[in-house]
Amino acid sequence: MQIIEEITPEKLTLRLSGRFDAHETPQVRQKFTEHAPKNALIDLSGVTFLDSAALSTLVQAMKNCRERGGELTLANMPQPVRIIFELTRLDKAFNIVNAPDAP
Amino acid sequence: METVDLKSAGFGSNKVIEWGIRTFGKIVTRLLLQADVVALTIPKYVELLRREYGAQNVLLAPHGSFEDNAVMPSFEQGAGPIKIMTFGKFGTYKRVETLIEAFAQLQAPEHKRPALELVIAGTDSPNAAGYLAQMAQRYAHVPNVRYTGYVSESDVPVIFGESSVVVFPYTSTTGSSGVLHQAGDYGKAAVLPNIGDFAEVIREEGYTGEFFQPNDVDSMAQAIARVIDNPANRKAIGMQNYRAARGLPMEEVVDWYMLHFETLLDEYANRKGKIGLAKA
Numbered sequence: 001m002q003i004i005e006e007i008t009p010e011k012l013t014l015r016l017s018g019r020f021d022a023h024e025t026p027q028v029r030q031k032f033t034e035h036a037p038k039n040a041l042i043d044l045s046g047v048t049f050l051d052s053a054a055l056s057t058l059v060q061a062m063k064n065c066r067e068r069g070g071e072l073t074l075a076n077m078p079q080p081v082r083i084i085f086e087l088t089r090l091d092k093a094f095n096i097v098n099a100p101d102a103p
Numbered sequence: 104m105e106t107v108d109l110k111s112a113g114f115g116s117n118k119v120i121e122w123g124i125r126t127f128g129k130i131v132t133r134l135l136l137q138a139d140v141v142a143l144t145i146p147k148y149v150e151l152l153r154r155e156y157g158a159q160n161v162l163l164a165p166h167g168s169f170e171d172n173a174v175m176p177s178f179e180q181g182a183g184p185i186k187i188m189t190f191g192k193f194g195t196y197k198r199v200e201t202l203i204e205a206f207a208q209l210q211a212p213e214h215k216r217p218a219l220e221l222v223i224a225g226t227d228s229p230n231a232a233g234y235l236a237q238m239a240q241r242y243a244h245v246p247n248v249r250y251t252g253y254v255s256e257s258d259v260p261v262i263f264g265e266s267s268v269v270v271f272p273y274t275s276t277t278g279s280s281g282v283l284h285q286a287g288d289y290g291k292a293a294v295l296p297n298i299g300d301f302a303e304v305i306r307e308e309g310y311t312g313e314f315f316q317p318n319d320v321d322s323m324a325q326a327i328a329r330v331i332d333n334p335a336n337r338k339a340i341g342m343q344n345y346r347a348a349r350g351l352p353m354e355e356v357v358d359w360y361m362l363h364f365e366t367l368l369d370e371y372a373n374r375k376g377k378i379g380l381a382k383a
Contacts, residue, residue, distance in 0.1 A: 021309065022309050022347065023346070051309060052165040052308060053309070053351060055165075055359075056165065056351050056355045056356075056358075056359060059355070059358055059359050060358065062362070063358055087149055088162055088163045088164065089162035089163075089363065092370075093362045093363065093365070093366045
């Protein structure tokens with residue numbers, strides 16, 4: 001999986017592409033540990049597969065952002081990823097947008 | 104109820120009883136669906152409840168790992184005989200006939216394998232009292248089979264830790280397997296039946312194993328042989344299962360559920376707020 005990182009004082013942005021699974025989650029967790037962001041945006045437009053470990057990583061990331069008074073936003077979900085979110089009803093829990101530059 | 108083979112599960116003794124159990128099951132399912140949210144561990148069941156029952160309050164949730172603080176297991180073969188282990192409550196859809204006959208094949212002198220031991224860990228299913236005693240008598244001629252009886256919680260790590268491979272001699276399944284997650288926690292290779300539910304769990308949750316056709320002695324013996332005769336394969340399967348089991352520790356599963364509770368509370372507060380506004 002490829003991760004493109006952008007960090008500003010307001011927000012951490014990660015653009016992910018490829019397979020997001022248990023083998024790749026440590027990289028994403030590391031980014032959140034390293035930057036401890038209040039607000040974050042993860043662009044999932046390039047993600048081709050996502051498993052329960054990846055979903056759990058996103059849940060943890062959102063929990064951490066909320067504990068700091070911020071929010072995690074997920075952007076540009078491809079249809080197969082959106083189906084997983086609907087199946088797990090996490091689409092109701094996350095802030096999901098279609099614009100890449102969402103807050 | 105739609106997916107359970109009641110005959111294999113020991114409940115399908117006649118058609119009237121089977122119809123009664125299925126009808127009762129459907130009523131109970133409808134009652135359960137009165138909950139705000141119903142969590143399931145198999146995607147197929149979420150789809151089935153949405154399709155057959157029109158349920159919109161069902162969701163897929165991960166099973167999670169049992170051992171949150173487990174130390175890294177050893178993937179090496181321990182001293183003594185190679186232990187082939189099965190774990191559970193036996194006599195209904197978990198049956199040991201095929202496994203013991205496969206084990207007898209594996210022990211045949213022409214294979215020149217190191218010493219083997221078959222460990223049947225657990226007790227009779229409540230619906231099959233006396234089953235394991237019957238098996239012990241019927242297969243008394245097969246050497247190196249050990250029946251442990253009830254396994255206390257403190258002995259579970261020992262039983263799994265000493266095993267080289269965990270076999271799942273199931274003829275049907277009713278969902279995700281707790282034993283598979285335990286095998287993963289202890290970094291064990293798995294030998295699994297080629298049954299839809301299991302294959303789905305493995306694919307969805309990152310587990311793997313060697314597969315056999317249910318009730319096929321040769322197929323099961325060959326699957327076990329692919330593990331015990333090939334240490335590199337045994338280790339690779341064990342490591343993948345360990346990674347799959349470690350992927351979701353229980354504390355993260357709890358966070359996942361807490362998130363759903365928070366969402367429900369938010370939805371409830373919003374509904375209450377709207378009702379309040381409408382009244383005002």
